Amino acid sequence: MAGTIRPHVIALLSDFGTEDPYVGCLKGAITKINPIAPVIDVCHALPPYNITSAAFILGAIYNDFPEKTIFVCVVDPGVGSGRPIIIATAGRNFFIAPDNGILTPVFSDPEFMHVYQATADHFFLPSPSKTFHGRDIMAPLAAWITKGIEVANMGECIDTYIRLELPKSKLVAGSILQGQIMHIDHFGNCITNISRQQIEVLKTNGKKFIRALANGREVQRCCDYYAQIPEGPEPACVVGSLGYIEVACNRASARQILAAEVGAEVGLVFE
Secondary structure, three states: OOOOOOOOEEEEEEOOOOOOOHHHHHHHHHHHHOOOOOEEEEEOOOOOOOHHHHHHHHHHHHHHOOOOEEEEEEOOOOOOOOOOEEEEEEOOEEEEEEOOOOOHHHHOOOOEEEEEEEOOHHHOOOOOOOOOHHHHHHHHHHHHHHOOOOHHHOEEEEOOOOOOOOOOOEEEOOOEEEEEEEEEOOOOOEEEEEEHHHHHHHHHOOOOEEEEEEOOEEEOEEEOOHHHOOEOOOOEEEEOOOOEEEEEOEOOOHHHHHOOOOOOEEEEEEO
16 A cells, blocks of 8 residues: 655744744745645744854754755844855755855755755745745745755755854863853753763763853752752753753743853863
8 A cells, every 4th residue: 555645844943933923924925835735833932133043953953853844944134135045955854044054953964965045036925025035935935845846946056055163062171061051942941052962971981960050150950850850949950852951940940040041151060
């Protein structure tokens, strides 16, 4: 018996928030072209204008999605300028974004293949706005892909595009993992770029967690899950679902308690 053909899925990431009409307009542009295209809201609360944080989140989540997902990534402080819109392919997935470095994690994927500059404007909405390329260019491109249009027909394959130097955590003096907060979620959990794998390597080598320093505040605990943290204003380190260390509280906001924002330094001390 023939297997079911998996349809394309469109996954939306943006810094638009949910209080304005922008997310709905993205979906409207998609639906005008393909009314049955499945659309998933991944996140619309990315820090405004923060391309580095958006790239980190994209890299942390895109492998959770099935083949034939089209990621539309709209964090675009350069909208309306001369920066291109690009489409990257990796395996059987597609990534549509401004050429500003947000797709940097995709370029390091072992299955990364090509980047196209979107120039075939008959696939755009008519008379694109200078301030809303997400609605007028990126969303329509994604919708046309779901209808079987080949990406190679949407523009030219290029080999020059922007890669960011994303902040990386590092091991100092053999026992200190230094990183920084890359994202803060709705609960105030401060997600760092210190990975589970880095912790496991130290533990395998006989190292034991002693303490952390997060935005200048000492953190004494490392817990397995949120409810294991004593309820209240005492933060602890937890390996979160994205695979990175979070500084979190139990039913409280670590962001508020630490007075921390994206970019704040975090260090984990082992012995």
